[in-house]
Amino acid sequence: MILIGTMDWASTRLKGMFHCPNCDSTQRFRLRASRPFLTFYFIPVIPIGGLQEFVQCTNCKNAFESIVLANHMLPNDAQPQPQQATVETSFEEDLLKVLALVMVEDGHVTENEIRIARRLFENMTEQNLSRDALGAACSQVRLHRLxxxxxxxxxASRCSHEQKLLLVQAMFGVAGADGELSPGRMKSLVRSQQLLNLDQQEFETAVEATSQWLQ
Ligand SMILES: [Zn+2]
Structure with missing residues (x-):
């Protein structure tokens, strides 16, 4: 059985203290990297693609994009700060990523989710989203363990208010693609209000208006 798997490298280049958004407290982090491999019966055989870096909190073990250090590394840390200016993410990339994250969250992707995700993306950005691009985004978020x-x-720190509301609507739209929301998804969707610093009223208004993007 050939599968895509990952092998991890622990990098000793960068360790330090950061504000872990999940623990909401100061924690030790390690910068780690993983490389996707084609595996044969769980044995990595062929490397595909380059090393993908991620930051891991040593307390909760959650993985974050390395950009988290630009926003959350403590200023008194002796390590050089990554420069924020070098990391530019377009809203389209964020939107695609959030759609992919919600799609893979429950372990499988359905045809309805693919159809709805593409429609949400196309209506919100007026740009095409191919099935392949969406599929690539799904494997990417898995490899990054996001x-x-x-x-x-x-x-949250790089999106405008308008963009945050769009991300919320994208999440609810694709999460509801198969009808019912699972309790696990519901929980992470509710948490998004706090993570994006939205107040209850605007959050609810945005969720209710999700259907405008599904026409
Ligand atoms: Zn943590």
Whole structure:
């Protein structure tokens, strides 16, 4: 059985203290890297693609995009700060990522989710989203071991208010693609209000208006 798996490298280049958005407290982090491999019966055989870096909190073990250090590394830390200016993420990338995260969250992707995710993306950005691009985004978030919580806590600092509301609507739209919301998804969706610093009223208004993007 050939599968895509990952092998981890622990990098000793960068360790330090940061504000972990998940623990909401100061924690030790390690910068780690993983490389996707084609595996044969769980034995990595062929490396595909380059090393993908991620930051891991040593307390909760959650993985974050390395940009989390630009926003959450403590200023008194002796380590050089990554320069924020070098990391530019477009809203389209964030939108695609959040759609992919919600899609893979429950372990499988359905045709309805694919259809709804593409429609949400196309209506919100007026740009095409191919099935392949969406599929690539799904495998990428898996390889990066991102989850919705860790992604939103880094996206919150770079998104405008309008963009945050769109991300909420994208999440609810795709999460509801198969009809019912699972309790696990509901929990992470509710958490998004706090992670994106939205008040209850505007959050609810945005959720209710989600259907405008599904036409
Ligand atoms: Zn943590």
């Amino acid at each position: 989850n919705t919580t860790s992604f939103l806590s880094t996206a």
